[in-house]
Amino acid sequence: MSTTEHHNASHPGDHGDVAADARSILACPSSVSLVIEGEEHAVGADEELGLSDHRGTPTFLCPATSPVARAAATQRSALLTVTSGLGPRGGHERGDTLTLAGRLERTGFEQCDCCDERRHVVSLNLSFVLLAGPERQLRVPLEDFGSRRHHLNRGHLQRSVEHANDCHQDQLRQAIALGSGTRPGDVVGVRIARLSPADVVVQWVDSTGAHEQVIAFARTARDLTELGEMLRRGLHAGLC
Numbered sequence: 434m435s436t437t438e439h440h441n442a443s444h445p446g447d448h449g450d451v452a453a454d455a456r457s458i459l460a461c462p463s464s465v466s467l468v469i470e471g472e473e474h475a476v477g478a479d480e481e482l483g484l485s486d487h488r489g490t491p492t493f494l495c496p497a498t499s500p501v502a503r504a505a506a507t508q509r510s511a512l513l514t515v516t517s518g519l520g521p522r523g524g525h526e527r528g529d530t531l532t533l534a535g536r537l538e539r540t541g542f543e544q545c546d547c548c549d550e551r552r553h554v555v556s557l558n559l560s561f562v563l564l565a566g567p568e569r570q571l572r573v574p575l576e577d578f579g580s581r582r583h584h585l586n587r588g589h590l591q592r593s594v595e596h597a598n599d600c601h602q603d604q605l606r607q608a609i610a611l612g613s614g615t616r617p618g619d620v621v622g623v624r625i626a627r628l629s630p631a632d633v634v635v636q637w638v639d640s641t642g643a644h645e646q647v648i649a650f651a652r653t654a655r656d657l658t659e660l661g662e663m664l665r666r667g668l669h670a671g672l673c
Contacts, residue, residue, distance in 0.1 A: 452577035453586060455564045458531045460486040460588030463518035467493075469537070470509040472500050483552075484515075486588070489579035491533055491557040494543060502553040505537040513557055519588060525567075534561040584656050585630055593660060594625050608668045609637045613644075630654040633667055 465484050467476040476482060482501065483494035491513055495501045504511065517529040541554035562573040597605065605623040610616065619640040627634040632649045648667045654660040 451564055451571050452573050452580060453583055454529070455531055455562060455573045455578055456486060456489060456583035457519055457586040457588035457591075458515055458517045458529060458564070459484075459491060459533075460586055461518045461591050462515045463527060464516045466514045467501065468512045468514075469500055469504045470511065472504070476500055484513075486586075487556070488581075488584055490559065491535075492540070493555040493557075494552050495555060496550065497553055499553075501537065501555050502539070505539045505553065505555040508536050508538055511535065511537050511557060519591065529564065529566040532561075532563040532565065533557060533559055535559040585654060585660060589657055589660070590628050590630075593657075593664070594628050597664075598624050605635075605637075605668075609635070609639075612668075613639070615639050628660075628664070630660060630663075633664060635668070 462484065465477065465482055467482060469476065476499075485492050485494070493501050511534070513533040513535075515531040515533070517526050517531070519529070520526040535557045538556050538558050539553055540556045543552050543554055559575055559578070562575065562578050564571050564573055602623065605625075606617060606620045609620050609623050621638040621640075623635065623637040625633060626636045626645070630650075631653045632647055634645065634647050636643070636645045638644070650663040650667045652663070654663045
């Protein structure tokens, strides 16, 4: 047994933390690769994998013609490799890799709003999860990995912040202008600096200088849907 393996085996109480890290990586990947039984080449993110963490189950949203949808029709086995997108670029967490094995299954359909294309929802029914990094290699118990405690993990929080700051700048500026009584044109920029299930920290710059405000939510969010609702309500009520 290697030194790393002995260290890992002697700390059974670490499973919860390891599962939290693993779920966060699944929710916030940097790169994704899927090796499917019977397919010659791995499927990458550039082939519209549409990976998401659905309550601990890796879920793909893909065209009916994709190899993922075809494989799910016959429940073929697959190996999913996810590199971490957690933390800043170049940070130590970016060295972690999550490996998940299981069988692909069709679990539904979704209609694309922009092109009206019907897409398949495919789930990877897990049989194995491994978290590996420069100083650790740990098998994650499936029960811990799928625990409700990780339904709103820091990977989800990071992705939510990135999405809000990158894609909803106009809405954030409007909220700041309305709440602070500032002309929209005087709000130079807004960013969410920190987001937790219980509160959000908003920073902005206007004609009078730089500002920061901590807004507590009416209640602690328990999942992504509630987080979105709490964030919208919090920005409206907390800034007005």
